[in-house]
Amino acid sequence: MLPNYFNTKPLADYMRHDLNIPADREAGSLSAGRVGRIAALAAASSAAYAATGHLLALLALLPAPAPAEEGDEDRRTFWTDLRRASGASALLPANLRIGVVAALDGHGAGLATRLLGAFGGMSTDQRVATALLVGEHLTNGDDFPGPASTTGELWLRDVELTAWQIIHHHRRPPTRQAREQFREAWNRL
Template sequence: MRQPESLGDYLLQHMNLTRDFGAGSLSVEQIADVTLIATAHSAGYAATSHLVSLLAALPVPSDEPHDFWFQLWQASGTPVLMPVNIKHQVLRALDGDGAGLADQLMTAVADMDPKQRTTAATVIGRHLADSAGLPPLEGPGLGELWLHDSEITAWRLLHADRSRTTWQTQTAFRDGWKSV
């Protein structure tokens, strides 16, 4: 996965605004442009933040041989969910780039057959009910909500990451709709 441009890099490239540029020197038009750029990037940042918060609802990896993550691996049948395999992408997501983590989570969930998904959802749901004081739902219900939320969030993040556009494509999109 490619490292997406940061907002600061984007502002430098497209508006020639360095990271230490004083905001008091901006015109109203430049402020509007910064706002537009920040808004365009917000979906990806919001999805990354939500994906990280979903992971934060699960236990922090431990050295115990049969911890939550081991149980999840056994239930799901995919080693992609082992902490050592997602560590790099989790750390990148904590720095604002969640595309790699989203891709790994979507792959892991997509690779599960229905029985593995139900078993993984049960492991996740049991932990969520025990640790967060959430009411347990029948069977894998709570864990299934977590899996579904992580899939939808990962899709949103990947869609936001892949749908970044340029000023030219935005203008063409707007002009195309104006001409209808």
């Protein structure tokens, strides 16, 4: 699952702060060296894009939510059971919708924050129940081997780690001065 790629704010920030290139500058006016540096910055910022795509792929493993007027009781039941097992109303499709739609457009930090908050608020019993529910869904076919509880726990951990990576990549980039202080501190050891 790949989100649309138009969330260029982190790359534009790096270009402006590190390369002194405004985001609206014409490419034809850039030297090959500057184009190369922009390419390196774009490659470095691709981790946030990849993590957002991975988070969406993990959510796509769950049943697609069904509107109340549609008759697919199994899909609605899964999400109701997930809310009950987790104790987190944040995991209801109506509460995830805005974050999922934003992530599909390349802005995954809101969804990541919501999921980390929901998982972080679970008790041990709620986490076990949630892992079992998700694991039962994932192991229902032949796609995922192993016990449902293990598969579900791995899914939960993967969502948490991926969400943390998205939040990490979307934080404000360090300033040039902060990077120089970091470099100096490590070089002085």
